[in-house]
Amino acid sequence: MSESGLIEQERYTCAIGALQSVVAIPRALPILHSGPGCGSMVLGFYERATGYAGGYTTPCTNFSEAEVVFGGVERLHSIIDNSYKVIKSDLQVVLTGCTADIVGDDVASVVGEFTERGRPLVHVETAGFKHNNYVAHSNVVNAIIDQYVDGFVLDYLPRSDRKLVNVFASLPYQDPFWKGNLREYKRLLEALGLEVNILFGPQSDGVTEWQSIPAANFNILISPWYGLPVVERLEEKYGQPWYQFPYLPIGANETRRFLEGVLAFADSLDGEQAVGLDAVRAKAFIEREEHAFYEEIDNLATFLLEFRYGLPNHVHVLHDAGYVLGLARFLLHEVGIVPKEQFIVDNTPEQHQEHVRSLLAATSEKREIPVRFDPDAGAAQDVLRNVKHRGRGLIVGSGWDKELAREKGCDFLLAAAPCPYRLVMTTNYVGLSGGLRVIEDIYATVLASYA
Amino acid sequence: MSNINLSVPAVAVREIRLNTITGFAGNASELVQQSCSGGLGERRRSFTQCLGCSTSNAACKVVLVQDGVVISHGPVGCSACLHEFAFTYRVNAPLRGIEKPTPRHVYSTNLTEDETVFGGNEKLAATIREVFERDHPAVIFIITTCASGIIGDDVEGIADEAAEELGVPVVAIFCEGFRSKVWTSGFDASYHAIARKLINPSRFEHDPATGTSKRVTRPLVNVVNFWGSDIFNPWFERFGVRANYLTPYATLESLRYSSEALASVQVCLTLGSYLGGALESEFGVPTLRAAPPYGVPATERWLRALGALLEKPEVAEQIIEEERAASLPRIAELRSQLQGTTAYVTAGAGHGHALLALLGELGIQAVGAALFHHDPLNDFDAPEADQLAARVGDYGDVPNISICNKQEFELVNVLNRVSPDLLLARHGGMTLWGAKLGIPSLLIGDEQWGMGFEGVVKYGESILEVLENDEFVTNLAKHAINPYTQWWLSQEPYRFLEVE
Numbered sequence: 001m002s003e004s005g006l007i008e009q010e011r012y013t014c015a016i017g018a019l020q021s022v023v024a025i026p027r028a029l030p031i032l033h034s035g036p037g038c039g040s041m042v043l044g045f046y047e048r049a050t051g052y053a054g055g056y057t058t059p060c061t062n063f064s065e066a067e068v069v070f071g072g073v074e075r076l077h078s079i080i081d082n083s084y085k086v087i088k089s090d091l092q093v094v095l096t097g098c099t100a101d102i103v104g105d106d107v108a109s110v111v112g113e114f115t116e117r118g119r120p121l122v123h124v125e126t127a128g129f130k131h132n133n134y135v136a137h138s139n140v141v142n143a144i145i146d147q148y149v150d151g152f153v154l155d156y157l158p159r160s161d162r163k164l165v166n167v168f169a170s171l172p173y174q175d176p177f178w179k180g181n182l183r184e185y186k187r188l189l190e191a192l193g194l195e196v197n198i199l200f201g202p203q204s205d206g207v208t209e210w211q212s213i214p215a216a217n218f219n220i221l222i223s224p225w226y227g228l229p230v231v232e233r234l235e236e237k238y239g240q241p242w243y244q245f246p247y248l249p250i251g252a253n254e255t256r257r258f259l260e261g262v263l264a265f266a267d268s269l270d271g272e273q274a275v276g277l278d279a280v281r282a283k284a285f286i287e288r289e290e291h292a293f294y295e296e297i298d299n300l301a302t303f304l305l306e307f308r309y310g311l312p313n314h315v316h317v318l319h320d321a322g323y324v325l326g327l328a329r330f331l332l333h334e335v336g337i338v339p340k341e342q343f344i345v346d347n348t349p350e351q352h353q354e355h356v357r358s359l360l361a362a363t364s365e366k367r368e369i370p371v372r373f374d375p376d377a378g379a380a381q382d383v384l385r386n387v388k389h390r391g392r393g394l395i396v397g398s399g400w401d402k403e404l405a406r407e408k409g410c411d412f413l414l415a416a417a418p419c420p421y422r423l424v425m426t427t428n429y430v431g432l433s434g435g436l437r438v439i440e441d442i443y444a445t446v447l448a449s450y451a
Numbered sequence: 452m453s454n455i456n457l458s459v460p461a462v463a464v465r466e467i468r469l470n471t472i473t474g475f476a477g478n479a480s481e482l483v484q485q486s487c488s489g490g491l492g493e494r495r496r497s498f499t500q501c502l503g504c505s506t507s508n509a510a511c512k513v514v515l516v517q518d519g520v521v522i523s524h525g526p527v528g529c530s531a532c533l534h535e536f537a538f539t540y541r542v543n544a545p546l547r548g549i550e551k552p553t554p555r556h557v558y559s560t561n562l563t564e565d566e567t568v569f570g571g572n573e574k575l576a577a578t579i580r581e582v583f584e585r586d587h588p589a590v591i592f593i594i595t596t597c598a599s600g601i602i603g604d605d606v607e608g609i610a611d612e613a614a615e616e617l618g619v620p621v622v623a624i625f626c627e628g629f630r631s632k633v634w635t636s637g638f639d640a641s642y643h644a645i646a647r648k649l650i651n652p653s654r655f656e657h658d659p660a661t662g663t664s665k666r667v668t669r670p671l672v673n674v675v676n677f678w679g680s681d682i683f684n685p686w687f688e689r690f691g692v693r694a695n696y697l698t699p700y701a702t703l704e705s706l707r708y709s710s711e712a713l714a715s716v717q718v719c720l721t722l723g724s725y726l727g728g729a730l731e732s733e734f735g736v737p738t739l740r741a742a743p744p745y746g747v748p749a750t751e752r753w754l755r756a757l758g759a760l761l762e763k764p765e766v767a768e769q770i771i772e773e774e775r776a777a778s779l780p781r782i783a784e785l786r787s788q789l790q791g792t793t794a795y796v797t798a799g800a801g802h803g804h805a806l807l808a809l810l811g812e813l814g815i816q817a818v819g820a821a822l823f824h825h826d827p828l829n830d831f832d833a834p835e836a837d838q839l840a841a842r843v844g845d846y847g848d849v850p851n852i853s854i855c856n857k858q859e860f861e862l863v864n865v866l867n868r869v870s871p872d873l874l875l876a877r878h879g880g881m882t883l884w885g886a887k888l889g890i891p892s893l894l895i896g897d898e899q900w901g902m903g904f905e906g907v908v909k910y911g912e913s914i915l916e917v918l919e920n921d922e923f924v925t926n927l928a929k930h931a932i933n934p935y936t937q938w939w940l941s942q943e944p945y946r947f948l949e950v951e
Binding site for chain 2: 002003004005006007008009010012013014015016017029032035036037038039040041042043044045047050052053055056057058059060061062063064065067068078079082083085086087088089097098099102103127128129130132133375378379382399400403404418420421
C-alpha cells in the first residue's frame with residue numbers, strides 16, 4: 001500500500017457499486033438515497049450495465065444542499081412511493097450513499113412504513129467511505145436475506161430440499177464474465193444431479209428463486225474471500241453448511257477439482273441431509289467433459305510447441321484474488337505460460353491474504369510466484385515497468401493496462417473491470433469451456449499482431 | 452453585470468449565478484420570453500431518477516490536460532467513471548495532432564470512515580506529495596466530492612501549501628455533486644479554478660501608434676470545447692490566427708497564455724460560458740458575441756462577428772461566399788428529401804439548441820425537445836448569443852420543450868406519446884429509449900462535427916441514413932423490455948413536475 005493510502009487507476013468502486021448486484025436480480029429495482037452522481041459513476045465504471053432498472057432508470061433522491069442541511073427522509077419517502085407507480089418491480093432495495101449516512105437519515109423507519117404495507121422493500125447502508133463493492137456485495141445480499149427472504153421461511157423450511165444448493169460466486173458486473181460464469185456453474189452443478197439457485201442474471205428465476213434460499217441443503221461459495229459473510233450468515237440463520245472453492249475453476253484440472261470437491265462435500269452429508277447424488281453418473285459427466293477439453297488441447301499442442309514466430313511465455317495478471325489464482329494455475333499447467341509477478345488489486349482483507357498466498361504457492365511445486373496485494377494499481381504498473389523476463393510477455397488486466405502492455409511490448413488480454421476496449425456479453429471463463437475460451441482470446445490477440 | 456468573482460475559491464453554482472432551472476414544460480418561445488423577463492421559476496419533481504455529477508464534469512475538463520494529473524478527494528467511487536476520459540484522450544488524440552498521447556493519471560485519496568470522522572486534510576496532503584513523487588506533473592488538479600465537502604476539509608488551504616512546497620501549481624476545484632442539480636456547474640468549477648490559479652494576468656505594452664497602452668496578444672483565438680474534431684483551424688487560418696483549444700488537450704503553458712489570445716469562441720454556451728466570461732471580464736479577452744455556428748444563418752452571423760472582431764470582415768465574406776456555393780445546393784436537396792419528417796431532441800441545453808437549429812435548417816419539423824437544464828443568462832452578459840432565441844428567430848417556434856435533467860421516465864412517456872420519425876440525442880443512455888420504441892435514433896458525440904455549412908450537409912446525410920436503416924430499431928421494438936408501468940405511460944408526462 002502507498003503511504004498515504006491513495007489509489008491510482010482504481011479497479012473497483014465503492015460500496016454503492018453493489019447496486020449492480022440488485023440490477024443483476026431479474027426484475028429487482030435499486031433505489032438510491034444518495035448524491036446525484038452516484039448512479040452515473042457506477043454506470044460509467046462498468047459501462048453497458050443498465051440491466052433491467054440500473055443506470056438512468058434507477059430512482060434516486062439526488063441529495064442537494066437542502067437534504068444535507070435538513071435531512072432527506074421526506075424526499076426518500078416520496079421517491080419510494082412514486083417508484084411503485086412508475087416502475088414495475090418484484091423487489092426494491094434502497095441503497096444509501098455517503099451523503100445520507102453522514103447526515104444520519106433514519107432510512108429504516110421510512111422503509112418500515114412501506115414494508116408494513118407488505119411492500120417487498122429492503123434497505124442497506126452502502127456509504128462509499130465504508131467499504132468497496134467487493135465487501136458491499138455481501139451486505140446487499142445479506143440485507144435481502146434478512147429483510148426479505150426470511151419472510152418466506154415457512155414456505156421454504158430450512159434445508160428441506162436435499163438436492164438444492166445456493167451458489168455465491170462472481171460479483172455481478174465487477175466480474176466482466178459474471179453472466180457466462182454463473183451460467184456455467186449452474187450447468188456443471190446440475191450435471192452432477194444438484195438443483196441450483198444461481199440468484200443473479202438471466203439463469204435466475206428472480207424473487208421466487210431468492211425466496212427458496214432457506215430450503216437449500218448447503219451453499220457453495222466460489223471465492224477466496226468476498227461472499228464469505230453471506231454463507232456465514234446462512235449457516236447461522238438456517239444451519240446450512242457451505243463448501244468453499246477458493247478461486248475460479250478455469251480449465252480441466254481445476255474444474256475437476258471443484259466438481260469432485262462438491263461431490264465429496266455432498267457425500268459427507270448424511271442422515272436426513274444425505275444428498276443422494278448418483279456418483280457414477282456424475283463421474284461419467286466429468287470424464288466426458290474432460291475428454292472433449294483434451295481433444296482441443298491435443299489439437300492445439302502442435303501450435304503451442306511449434307509456432308515459430310513468437311508466442312508469450314510468461315504472464316502477469318492484475319485482477320482480483322479469485323482470478324489471479326485461477327488464471328495462474330490454468331495458464332501454467334494447461335497452456336504452458338509461466339506466471340511471473342502477480343498483482344491482486346481487490347483490496348483483499350489482511351486476514352485472508354495468507355490463505356491466498358498459500359494457494360498461489362501451491363500452484364507449482366518448483367517455482368515461486370511473486371504476488372503483491374495492493375488496490376493501488378498505478379503502483380503495480382510501476383513495478384511491472386521495471387521487471388524484465390526473457391521472452392514475450394502477456395498482461396491480463398483491465399483497460400488501464402492496455403497502454404502499459406503496449407509500452408512494454410507485451411500481448412494483452414482485457415479481462416477485468418473497467419474494460420472499455422472490449423465487449424463482453426455472455427462469455428464464460430470458468431469451467432472447461434471457459435478455459436478453452438481463455439486460450440482462444442489469448443491467441444486471437446497474439447495472432448492478430450501478425451501481418 | 453458579471454457574476455464572476457475569482458477572489459473566492461468556489462464558483463457560485465448555476466442556480467444562483469444564472470438563475471438556471473431544471474423543470475419547465477412549454478414552447479420554446481415561452482421559454483425565451485420568460486428567460487428575458489426574469490419570470491422563470493424552478494419546478495421540482497416528486498419523482499426523480501439518477502442525475503449526472505458535477506465532479507465528473509469538472510474532471511473531464513482537467514483529466515485531458517496533457518501534462519496534468521487529477522486527484523479526486525473522496526471515497527474511491529467518486530472517480531470510478533474517470534477511466535472513460537483516459538479512453539477519450541487516447542482515442543481522440545489524432546484529431547488534435549497529438550503524436551504521443553501519454554497515460555492519464557487519475558488518483559483517489561480513497562477516503563474511508565476514519566477520515567469522515569477525523570477529517571481528510573492529512574490524507575490529502577500526503578496524497579499530493581506522493582503523486583508528485585510518482586509523476587512529477589506540471590500541474591496537479593484536485594476535484595472535491597460530496598463526502599469531502601460535507602466533512603469540511605480545507606482543500607484550498609492544503610492545495611496552496613502543497614503548491615508552495617512542491618513548486619508546481621496545485622489547483623483545488625470545488626465540484627461536490629450535492630451543490631447543484633445542474634451538473635454542468637462542474638465545468639464552471641474547473642474553469643473558475645483554472646482562471647484563478649493558472650491563467651497568466653494580461654500583460655500590457657505601450658502602443659506608439661496611439662500613445663496608449665494595449666494588451667499584449669498572440670495570433671490565437673481560444674476555443675472553449677471538449678475533444679471534438681478540429682474544424683476551427685481551416686477557418687482561422689484564413690484570418691491569420693490559430694485555435695488555442697481549451698481545456699482538453701491543452702497544456703499548462705497553453706492554459707497560461709490563453710489570456711494573450713485575440714478572442715475566445717465557444718462550441719457550446721452551456722460548456723463555455725464561464726471560461727469565456729472569465730477570460731473577458733478578468734483578462735480582457737473578448738468573447739465572440741454570436742451563437743455557435745450551427746445552421747446557415749447562425750454560421751453566417753458567427754463568421755461575420757469573427758471577421759469584425761479580428762478586423763478582417765472581408766475574409767468572413769469570402770468564406771461565406773465560397774461555402775454557400777459549395778453547400779447550399781446540397782442543403783436544398785437534403786431539405787426536399789427530408790420534407791415532412793418529424794424529430795424530437797434530447798440533449799444538454801446549448802447543444803440541444805444547436806440540434807434544433809440543424810433540424811430547422813434541414814426542414815425537419817421539431818416536435819419537441821427534452822433539454823437538461825436552461826440558463827436564462829450567460830456569463831458574459833450577451834443576450835445576442837442566446838442560441839434558443841436565435842433558433843426561434845431563424846426557423847420558428849418549437850412546441851413541447853421540456854427542461855428535464857435526464858429524467859428517463861419523462862422522456863419515455865413523451866416519446867411514446869409524440870412518436871416522432873427520428874430521435875436526435877447528444878448524451879449517452881438517451882437513444883436507448885428511441886430504439887426501444889422503434890424510433891430511428893441518432894447520436895453524434897462530436898459537437899464540432901455539425902458546425903458550419905458542411906455540418907448541415909453531414910447531419911442531413913446521416914439523418915437520411917438513419918431513417919433508411921431502421922430494421923434494427925423495428926426489430927428491437929418488438930422485443931424490448933419495458934420496466935415502466937402502463938399507468939405511468941398513460942399519464943400526462945409532467946405529472947410529477949410540481950407547481951411552485
